[in-house]
Amino acid sequence: xxxxxxxKKLVLGETWLLPLGxxxxxxxxxxxxxPLLGDAWESGxxxxxxxxxxxxxxxxxxRSARR
Numbered sequence: 001x002x003x004x005x006x007x008k009k010l011v012l013g014e015t016w017l018l019p020l021g022x023x024x025x026x027x028x029x030x031x032x033x034x035p036l037l038g039d040a041w042e043s044g045x046x047x048x049x050x051x052x053x054x055x056x057x058x059x060x061x062x063r064s065a066r067r
Contacts, residue, residue: 017056017059017060017063018056018057018060021056021059021060022053022056024056025049025052025053025055025056026049028052029045029048029049029052033045033048
């Protein structure tokens with residue numbers, strides 16, 4: 001069983017929160033932001049995406065700091 005855990009850590013890293021969180025942020029922005037924000041997406045979409053990634057990064061760091 002430890003071999004599988006070691007292999008998982010080598011392939012996927014220590015946490016699943018960061019890659020899954022970034023994927024959720026990107027997919028949400030790709031599918032929902034354009035219909036909801038319209039023209040505002042062109043000028044502020046990058047900042048919305050950046051804010052989402054920063055929130056996910058902070059949540060990942062806070063979770064790993066608790067251990």
